Amino acid sequence: MKRSKTMELGVGLFMLAGILGLVFLGLRVSGLSLERPESSFELEANFANIGGLKPRARITMAGVTVGRVQSIELDTDWYDAHVIMELDGSLEDTLPEDSTAAILTSGLLGEQYIGLSVGGAPETLGEGDRIRDTQSALVLEELIQQFVSNMAKE
Amino acid sequence: MIERIVRLGRWGCETLESLGDAGIFLVQSMFGVPSAEGFRLWLRQVHFVGVMSLAIVLVSGLFIGMVLALQGYTILVDFGAEDALGQMVALSLLRELAPVVAALLFAGRAGSALTAEIGLMKATEQLTSMEMIGVDPLRRVVAPRLWAGFVALPLLTIGFGVVGVWGGQLVGVQWLGVFEGSYWGNMQASVDFIADVGNGLLKSLVFALVVTWIAVYQGYALVPTSEGISRATTRTVVYASLAVLGLDFVLTAVMFGGLS
Structure with missing residues (x-):
């Protein structure tokens, strides 16, 4: 009977360790946070070229992550990329209407993300509004092409 | 010539039959009505296949995490991208190495033991005597082992991942000097x-089902001689390892390969 108790204790500890491990994987490795995700709102933006931007990419403001890219699709009216962004609810109706969105690259080989910068207009952006002033991703080949054609002119 | 075709046909029928047997066997033993006694038996099996496998799984996880960090660092540092070490270690561990290596170790450490144990029970006619006194050996012997494997391997996999990530941090951050924050x-x-x-x-979870299923079925269906037991034990490890690696490819293709 005594031996069975220690065995039960061992199994209990084993399962507890497994659950704790899962919590560790959740919190420390995949960076889930315990507090409920706060309310969010959506903004849209059209880019002429998104480069290598992917869904779930970060959206930052002054380097601080404030949201994620929700979906990217081709806008067949203009044949450019239609990006839907999900931003922190605390930013709803606070961003000026003439804020700009640019696709940036972290480091030389890093992932691409959207950087927002604030404008100065009194009107603000709310749920489902569109950021009009956007800047496309830098595509290396296009830059090189421009450089080469400028060289040829000189 | 016709003789050969007949032999091929017989082999095909036998394979199909044993696959069907194994399927019925799985369903019968998994969905037997559990009892208080069954819980106790299950607990003992979790202790045997889970707790006792903890040491080998955790030590392997630690070394694999450390090796991943070391190898990854030497490649990433050429591109000045050693900050991505944590990402590389964590993703390769969680997606591939933890489930696969833990399942292979589990097949070797626990699967072979399950086959040998059940096989010896069969060879010494313990299973037949259980049937004689009205105890269903599927429920009493097989079901607790199946369910124990089903619970223990995912837990072992979590442990493997956690220790591996920690081992990678040990080598990458403490030794090679990658910035801890990045x-x-x-x-x-x-x-x-x-x-x-x-x-x-x-x-x-899939690997746990496959490995324990193969292990207990090989034990239950073996030829009850000492040679039969040794063959079945070998077969368990070989079949289970092949099944794990093959299924891993299929599952990876479905989960991460964009086939959806």
């Missing part, structure tokens, strides 16, 4: 709980 930060930015941790666990 090790964890890059990892947290790129690992998704559902897509990476969840899919890894799903894989290990």
Whole structure:
């Protein structure tokens, strides 16, 4: 009977360790946070070229992550990329209407993300509004092409 | 010539029959009505296949995490991208190495023991005597072992992943000098709980089912001689390892290969 108790204790500890491990994987490795995700709102933006931007990419403001890219699709009216962004609810109706969105690259080989910068207009952006002033991703080949054609002119 | 075709046909029929047998066997033993006695038996099996396998799984996880960090660092540092070390270690561990290596170790450590134990029970006619006194050996012997494997392997896989990530941090941050903030930060930015941790666990659930199923079936269906037991034990490890590696490819293709 005594031996069975220690065995039960061992199994209990084993399962507890497994659950704790899962919590560790959740919190420390995949960076889930315990507090409920706060309310969010959506903004849209059209880019002429998104480069290598992917869904779930970060959206930052002054380097601080404030949201994620929700979906990217081709806008067949203009044949450019239609990006839907999900931003922190605390930013709803606070961003000026003439804020700009640019696709940036972290480091030389890093992932691409959207950087927002604030404008100065009194009107603000709310749920489902569109950021009009956007800047496309830098595509290396296009830059090189421009450089080469400028060289040829000189 | 016709003789050969007949032999091929017989082999095909026998394979199909034993596959069917194994399927019926699985369903019958998994969905037997559990009793208080059954819980106790299950607990003992979890202790045997889970707790006792903990040491080998955790030590392997530690070394694999450390080796991943070392190898990854030497490649990433050429591109000046050693900050992405945490991401590389965590993703390769959670998606692939933890489920697969833990399942292979589990097949070797626990699967072979299950086959030998059940096989010896069969060879010494313990299973037949159980039937004689009205105890269903599927419920009493097989079901607790199946369910124990089903619970223990995912837990072992979690342990493997945690220790591996920690081992990678040990080598990458403490020894090679990757900045600690970027090790964890890059990892947290790129690992998704559902897509990476969840899919890894799903894989290990599938592996747990396959490995324990093969192990107990090989034990239950073997030829009850000492040679039969040794053959069945070998077969368990070989079949289980092949099944794990093959299924891993299929599951990876479905989960991460964009086939959906």
